[in-house]
Amino acid sequence: MYEGLQYEMSDGVGTITLDRPQYKNAIDIPMRSSLRELLRALRQERELKVLVLTGAGGNFCSGGDLNALRNSAAAGEATAPGRRQRLVDLHDVVASLVEFDRPVIAAVEGVAYGAGLGLAMTADLVLAADDARFCMAFGRLGAVADFGTFYTLPRLVGVQRAKELLFSAREFGAAEARAMGLVLETHPASQVQERARAIARCLAEASPVALSITKRALNVSLRSDLQTMLMLESDGQGVAMSTDYHTMALQRFFDKKGPPFQWPAQRP
DSSP states (O other), X not given: OOTTEEEEEETTEEEEEEOOGGGTTOBOHHHHHHHHXXXXXXXXXXXXXXXXXXXXXXXXXXXXOHHHXXXXXXXTOXXXXXXXXXXHHHHHHHHHHHTOSSOEEEEEOSEEETHHHHHHHTSSEEEEXXXXXXXXXXXXXXXXXXXXXXXXXXXXXXXXXXXXXXXXXXXXXXXXXXXXXXXXXXXXHHHHHHHHHHHHHHXXXXXXXXXXXXXXXXXXXXXXXXXXXXXXXXXXXXXXXXXXXHXXXXXXXXXXXXXXXXXXXXXX
C-alpha cells in the first residue's frame, strides 16, 4: 500500500520501517509520498499510542535519493521553483512528525546521513546502535540542510554545535551523538530496535492526554514567554486531571498498587 515503507501496529505501538535497503533507505519521491499519506492516516488512528521510526537492512536512512535528483536534472526539471516545491512537499512530512500528538521514537542503525538524520531528529526520542554513523552531508554537495534541520538541530545540540556540524559536513559516531544530546541512548545493533519498542510499549500505557499536552508544550517552549507557558501549564493540567486515566491512576496510588505504567521501560 505504501511504496518504500512497511507499517505494522501491535499493542498500541506503530512501527514505520523505511524499506529500500538496497539504497540504504534513501528517500525518493514515492517514499516521500507514502510517508505523507501514511502519516495523514495515522493522525486519525486513535488506537495508535506511540510511533517508532526505523530502517530495513541494517541502516536507518542515507538521505535523499541522489539518483532521483540527477534524473530530474537530466529531464530539465531542476529549476529553482521545482526544487523549492520538492522541499515544500517534504515539509508536510516534517510537520506531521514534529507535531504528531503522540510520542515518536527513532531507532537508528547504520547510517543516518543528510535528510536521514533530519528524519531521525523529528522524533521525540532517538536511540542509536553503538556503530551508527551520522553526518550532516548537505555541504558536501553544495546544498543547504533540509528535512527541518534548521529547526531541530540547534534545539538539540545548540546553535554553535549545529553550525560546526553543518559547516564541516563531517561524519560522527553514536557516542559523540549521545554526548552532544542528539541521541538519548546507545545500544548494540542487535538490541536497539527492541529497546525502542520496549520504551514505546511503556509509553503506550501512560496517559495519552498528558503525553500529548506535554509534547505540544515542550515543542513551543523555546519560542514562548513565561506567561504563555504558565497558561499552557494551567490549561493543560485542567484537562489532564479531568480524564478517566487520572482518576484511575490516583485511585491506584491510594490503593498502594503503584502507577499504571513505570519507568524504566521493562517488566520485572
